[in-house]
Amino acid sequence: MTALVDRGYLPSARSARFTAMVVIGRPALRAALVHRLRTLGAIDVCEAASASEARARALNTGPRDLVIVDGALSDGSGVALISELRRRGWRRGVVLSPSDDPYTVRAALAAGVHGFVVAQTEIREPKPLTGPVTIVAREQATGPAALSAREVEVLHLVSQGRSNRDVGEQLGLSALTVKSHLARIARKLGTGDRAEMVVLAMRAGLID
Numbered sequence: 001m002t003a004l005v006d007r008g009y010l011p012s013a014r015s016a017r018f019t020a021m022v023v024i025g026r027p028a029l030r031a032a033l034v035h036r037l038r039t040l041g042a043i044d045v046c047e048a049a050s051a052s053e054a055r056a057r058a059l060n061t062g063p064r065d066l067v068i069v070d071g072a073l074s075d076g077s078g079v080a081l082i083s084e085l086r087r088r089g090w091r092r093g094v095v096l097s098p099s100d101d102p103y104t105v106r107a108a109l110a111a112g113v114h115g116f117v118v119a120q121t122e123i124r125e126p127k128p129l130t131g132p133v134t135i136v137a138r139e140q141a142t143g144p145a146a147l148s149a150r151e152v153e154v155l156h157l158v159s160q161g162r163s164n165r166d167v168g169e170q171l172g173l174s175a176l177t178v179k180s181h182l183a184r185i186a187r188k189l190g191t192g193d194r195a196e197m198v199v200l201a202m203r204a205g206l207i208d
Contacts, residue, residue: 017043018065023054023081024096025074033068051076055084063089071097071108079108110149144204146188154181156207159198 020042024030027049034045046061048054051073067090069078082093094115095108147155150171157167164178171178186192189200201207 017041019044019061020066020068021046021048021054021057021061021064023048023051023067023069023073023078025049025070037066037068050074051078051081054081058085058088058090063091066090066092066094068094068096071095079113082108082113105145109145110147110152142188142190144189144200144206147185147201147206151181151185151188152201152206154178155185155198155201158182158194159202159207 018041020037022030022033022037022045024033024047030047030049034047037045044064046057046064048057052075054067054069063085067082067085069081071078073081078095078097082090082095086093092114094117095113096117153171154167157170162170164175164182167173168175168178173181182194182197183192185197189197191197191200198207
């Protein structure tokens with residue numbers, strides 16, 4: 001949990017007060033996270049043990065500043081839940097997972113997950129959270145795994161030989177916005193060459 005605070009994924013004790021939701025099936029871990037969030041300044045933390053319960057609570061409470069979700073819930077994907085909540089206006093989503101599979105991490109980042117925390121052992125109790133973890137953040141990531149879903153869409157159309165204007169018309173964007181997307185893609189992939197960007201995305205399995 002300390003690592004999450006240090007990297008800015010959770011507010012620090014000096015931050016403005018915030019609201020949160022914890023979606024974890026395991027009661028002991030859920031309780032520990034709720035307690036920690038309250039010590040960090042959370043003024044309201046709601047709890048859910050499943051994706052369906054989280055959706056119901058989200059409808060009642062509206063968007064919150066933060067949601068922490070188990071990557072493997074009993075009734076669905078934690079990543080999919082965060083993606084859904086972000087579309088509803090939730091600001092930050094953090095996934096807890098025992099797996100560091102690159103495809104899982106890439107899918108999480110593309111879905112809009114703010115932080116991806118990988119415990120070295122299966123998360124059963126609060127204690128493993130204080131041990132070594134691997135954290136992948138959208139703001140710090142580079143390479144194909146750092147591309148957002150929109151950026152992948154842009155590259156897919158670029159791979160078909162579309163111009164910036166054509167890409168914008170297809171996605172409902174201006175040509176200038178497409179140019180901005182391509183600039184961000186270039187920074188993440190380390191090349192501004194359109195052909196090279198497409199090749200890198202294809203090698204990563206992001207586009208056909």
